[in-house]
Amino acid sequence: MENQKSLATKDLSISYGEKVIVDNLNIQIPKGKITTIIGPNGCGKSTTLKSISRILKPKTGSIYISGKEIYELSTKEIAKQMAILPQTPQAPGRITVRELVSYGRFPHKKGFGSLKNEDKNIINWALKATNMDEYKNVSIGELSGGQRQRVWIAMALAQQTELILLDEPTTYLDLSHQLEILTLLQELNIKEKRTIVMVLHDLNLASRFSDYIISMRNGKVITSGSPKEVMTKKTLKNVFNIDAQISIDHRNNKPICVMYDLIS
Amino acid sequence: MNRKMNIKVITVYISIIILLISVTIFSINSGDIDMSVTDIISTLIGNGTAQQNLTIFELRLPRIIISILIGIGIATSGATLQGLTGNDLADPGILGISSGAGFFVLIYIAIFSTMGISTVLLPLLAFLGGLTAATVIYFLTFKRGEKISPTRLLLTGVAVNTGMNAATLFVTLSLNRQQFEFTQLWTAGSIWGDEWRYIIALLPIVVILFAFIYYKSNVLNILNIGQETAIGLGLDINKEFIKLSVAAVALASGSVAVGGSILFVGLIAPHLARKLVGPNHKIFLPASALLGGLLLLTADTVGRIALSSTEIPAGIVVSIIGTPYFLYLLKTSK
Numbered sequence: 001m002e003n004q005k006s007l008a009t010k011d012l013s014i015s016y017g018e019k020v021i022v023d024n025l026n027i028q029i030p031k032g033k034i035t036t037i038i039g040p041n042g043c044g045k046s047t048t049l050k051s052i053s054r055i056l057k058p059k060t061g062s063i064y065i066s067g068k069e070i071y072e073l074s075t076k077e078i079a080k081q082m083a084i085l086p087q088t089p090q091a092p093g094r095i096t097v098r099e100l101v102s103y104g105r106f107p108h109k110k111g112f113g114s115l116k117n118e119d120k121n122i123i124n125w126a127l128k129a130t131n132m133d134e135y136k137n138v139s140i141g142e143l144s145g146g147q148r149q150r151v152w153i154a155m156a157l158a159q160q161t162e163l164i165l166l167d168e169p170t171t172y173l174d175l176s177h178q179l180e181i182l183t184l185l186q187e188l189n190i191k192e193k194r195t196i197v198m199v200l201h202d203l204n205l206a207s208r209f210s211d212y213i214i215s216m217r218n219g220k221v222i223t224s225g226s227p228k229e230v231m232t233k234k235t236l237k238n239v240f241n242i243d244a245q246i247s248i249d250h251r252n253n254k255p256i257c258v259m260y261d262l263i264s
Numbered sequence: 265m266n267r268k269m270n271i272k273v274i275t276v277y278i279s280i281i282i283l284l285i286s287v288t289i290f291s292i293n294s295g296d297i298d299m300s301v302t303d304i305i306s307t308l309i310g311n312g313t314a315q316q317n318l319t320i321f322e323l324r325l326p327r328i329i330i331s332i333l334i335g336i337g338i339a340t341s342g343a344t345l346q347g348l349t350g351n352d353l354a355d356p357g358i359l360g361i362s363s364g365a366g367f368f369v370l371i372y373i374a375i376f377s378t379m380g381i382s383t384v385l386l387p388l389l390a391f392l393g394g395l396t397a398a399t400v401i402y403f404l405t406f407k408r409g410e411k412i413s414p415t416r417l418l419l420t421g422v423a424v425n426t427g428m429n430a431a432t433l434f435v436t437l438s439l440n441r442q443q444f445e446f447t448q449l450w451t452a453g454s455i456w457g458d459e460w461r462y463i464i465a466l467l468p469i470v471v472i473l474f475a476f477i478y479y480k481s482n483v484l485n486i487l488n489i490g491q492e493t494a495i496g497l498g499l500d501i502n503k504e505f506i507k508l509s510v511a512a513v514a515l516a517s518g519s520v521a522v523g524g525s526i527l528f529v530g531l532i533a534p535h536l537a538r539k540l541v542g543p544n545h546k547i548f549l550p551a552s553a554l555l556g557g558l559l560l561l562t563a564d565t566v567g568r569i570a571l572s573s574t575e576i577p578a579g580i581v582v583s584i585i586g587t588p589y590f591l592y593l594l595k596t597s598k
Contacts, residue, residue, distance in 0.1 A: 055492050079498025086492040092543045095489075096269075099544060106486055107498035113482040137269070159497070 005064075006031040006163050006195045007052065007082075012061035014044070014051050014219075021047045022219040024061070029212075031162075034189050034196045036206040038230075039216035040240055045199045046087065048216070049167050052197075053084040065163070079107035083156035087167040093141025097151050100140060101126055104158025126157040129192075130184060146177030153184065164188075166198040170205070178202070182209045207231050207254045215239045231255035237263065273547055276540045280554045284332075287558060291565040292324050327458040330466065330522060331564045331578065332557035334455065335529055337470045337519030338362075339556020342530025343537070343549060344477050344512035347484035348505060351417055352535060352593060356394070356516035357527035359417070360424030364397025365390035365517035366525050367428045367435075370447055374439050383465035387518045394517030397424050398509065450524040453579010455564055457522030469518040473511050474553060480508060481545035488543060526579040528586025529556050535593060 007029035014022040022044040029035050037045040050056045052063055054070060063070045070078055083104070091100055104126065105119045115123070127133045130150040140148060149169060156164050169185070170178040186209055188194050200206045206213055206227070213230040215222045216239070223235045236244040236257065244260040292304055297319050299307075307316045338356060345354040356362050368389045404420045429451075436447045449456060457466075477484075483504045486494045494501060520526065537552035560578060563585075567576035 050492075053492070053496055055495055074498075075495065075500050076498035079496065082496075084492070084496030086490065086496070089493050090490045092488055094538075094543050100489065103486055103489065103497060106482060109482070112479055 005029060006066060007197065008064045009048070009052070010062045010064065012048070012051065012063060013059045014047050014056060015059050020059075020219060022051070022058075025219065025221065027214055027221060027224065029163075029195065029197055031195050032189075032193050033211035034186065034209055035198075035212040035214065036210040037197070037199050037214045037216060038201075038203060038206050038239070039222075043216045043239075044219040045216050046167055047219075049165055049197070049199055053082075053086075053165060054078065055086075076107050079159065079161075081161050082163040082165060083159040083161040085152050085156055085164070085166040085169060087171065089152050091140050093139060095140050096137055097132055097140065097143070097154075098123065098127065098136040100151055101132075101136075101154045101158050104155040104160075107159060122160060123158050126154040129157055129188070130154040144177075145172050146174075146180060149173065149177075149181055150184065153181070157188070161194075163195045163197070166196070168199050168201065170200065170202070178205065185209070203231065203236075204256045207256060208249070208252065227254050231257065236260070269542070273541050276551060277554075280551065280558060284554060284558045284561070287562050287565060288328055288332075291328050291561060291568075292320060294565060294569045295319070295324060323458075326460050326463055327455065327564070328561060329463055330458055331455055331561045333463065333466050333470050334519040334523035334526070335533070335556035335558065335560030336474065336553040337466070337515045337556075338523075338526060338529045338560070339533035339537075339552050340470075340474050340477060340549065341512045341516035341519070342556075343534035343545075343552045344484070344508055344515075345530070346534055347487055347545065348509055348512070349417060350487070353418055353531065353590075354421075355528065355531035356512070356520070357525065357530060358425070358590075359397075359401055359421035360426075360428055361394045361397045361401075361513055361516050362520040362525050362527070363425050363428035363432065365394035365520045366450060367432045368393030368396075369521050370432055370435055370450065373446065374435050374443060383461050386521050387465055387469060390517040390521035391514050394513045394520070395510070397428060398513045400424050402509075449577060452577035453524040453526040453582065454575070454577035455523050455560075462522045466518055466522055470515065473515045473518075474549075476511055477508065477515075478546075478549050480504070481549060483508065484545040485543075488545075523560075524577065524579055526560065526582060528582050528590060529559055531593065532586055532589050533559055535589075 005028045009025050009027050012022060012025040013020065025048060037048065039045045047056065051058050054075065065078060065081055101123050102115060105115065105122065106113065127136050130153055132147065132150050132154055135143065135147065140151065143151065169181055173181065182205060185196050189196050210227055212225065213227055214224040215230050215235055222239050223230050231246060233244055233246055236242055241263050242260040243263050245258045246255050247258045248254070249256045293299060293301070299316065299319065303316060304320065306312060307320045312320065342355045345356065345359070346352055369386065372386070372389050401420050401424055405417050432447070432451070436444055439447060483499060486497055486499050491501060516530065533556035534552040537548045537555050541547050541551050559582065563581035564578035567578050567581045570576055
């Protein structure tokens with residue numbers, strides 16, 4: 001059973017100073033699937049992701065990656081298994097696309113880190129997989145938001161990890177670019193068998209692209225399961241305090257939230 | 265990297281090297297004793313008169329070499345500090361690391377006078393002083409999990425700098441006339457350690473530490489794309505931060521110990537290099553080092569010949585160019 005979980009937390013609590021953000025959280029991320037964490041602002045979803053990414057140290061509890069406690073592994077060891085895309089990654093504008101993607105090889109390198117042929121092949125593959133090949137010599141500063149996001153995903157791909165974590169990968173993107181990024185992630189999941197964990201705000205996109213959804217509120221899991229299990233009137237009321245009207249998208253048989261009202 | 269970029273990088277490097285050689289030749293040539301180019305060449309290959317030998321080998325050449333070394337040291341230190349803090353304005357001079365090193369050097373000189381300086385003890389003491397200043401800055405600036413604000417870093421640096429200078433001034437009050445004059449020159453950034461023994465002391469420090477930092481180019485590159493991404497890529501941030509900042513402090517301290525308080529070289533050289541060859545540390549660190557050497561050698565040469573009656577310390581010449589450049593950077597940085 002444990003082997004099917006690529007990532008899990010056990011009694012995880014995280015706090016900023018005195019304020020408890022995540023409270024005794026137990027989640028399990030199925031291997032080879034797309035999992036999305038949803039929840040209102042401040043529910044602890046990004047904090048949980050940051051803690052799994054070892055950017056924030058948890059107060060108590062443990063995080064397991066492929067069955068091992070992450071603080072027992074070296075940070076480089078984890079980076080070989082799990083790639084992370086922060087919410088708003090920053091890069092100096094003058095770095096070229098190819099340079100940035102090449103940094104994805106860092107965990108696999110020692111010392112000066114000269115790129116071998118094998119690394120170059122992986123980098124070229126990552127550029128192609130994200131459709132950024134023709135831009136490889138362009139500076140990051142000259143790209144659009146959607147293109148930039150694809151470069152970061154390419155960097156995560158070059159890391160060659162089984163697991164990719166993304167914190168709101170569609171923020172600041174327009175509708176078509178949001179779809180483009182999520183379709184790319186879906187392709188990677190199907191073709192490359194990568195396990196993908198992300199935080200999303202848009203419920204319908206979460207439903208459409210996820211195999212598994214975890215809904216959170218006040219640092220606790222409210223419901224988790226398939227989109228049909230989570231996207232219910234009852235759960236959305238408990239999580240977002242909204243009165244949602246749920247329908248089924250007949251093209252893919254996934255639930256969609258047609259409209260919603262506030263519950264006063 | 266594409267071919268166009270490659271050609272640009274090579275052009276920049278060749279230009280810097282040609283400039284450095286030209287200034288070196290010009291610098292050997294300039295001074296009170298006039299020497300023709302043929303005189304210089306014949307002296308360099310060992311056919312000079314006693315006076316020519318003295319002028320070139322004991323006076324001008326050591327001074328030139330030490331200026332270049334100091335420039336390389338300070339520029340590389342600045343480039344590293346900028347990489348670590350993610351702040352283009354980090355410079356060992358402005359942050360007070362140099363004054364910290366200088367303060368310890370001056371205490372030593374106050375006790376033993378310039379006559380009995382040990383070239384082993386001197387860089388060590390300077391390093392201790394630089395480390396003290398850096399530790400103070402670290403504890404005042406860094407908050408866990410927060411990005412360092414440029415303003416906070418600069419203000420702390422200015423405060424540490426002022427504090428160290430005040431302490432230095434206090435020590436100078438107890439000095440005799442000769443020591444006091446030395447202190448004045450030191451503070452103005454006069455390259456005083458222009459003897460071969462200082463070169464022998466400084467050369468290994470600069471070579472080893474530059475090599476170490478250059479070896480860590482990738483770490484600095486990764487830090488450039490943000491702490492969170494760096495952690496995600498498996499960089500042990502705390503460990504690398506300590507290693508690299510200690511190296512940067514040591515490099516600045518060693519340079520400052522024989523070069524006096526020199527501001528702005530650690531700011532201008534890396535910034536200019538980044539503009540010319542881009543932000544990849546593997547390409548830009550050597551350019552920054554060479555530019556630092558070039559800048560300081562030029563400043564020292566100009567300072568030597570600008571006025572016929574006296575020398576202007578290199579530090580002052582650099583500051584004349586450096587102040588407007590610093591203000592420009594301050595205005596354009598976020």
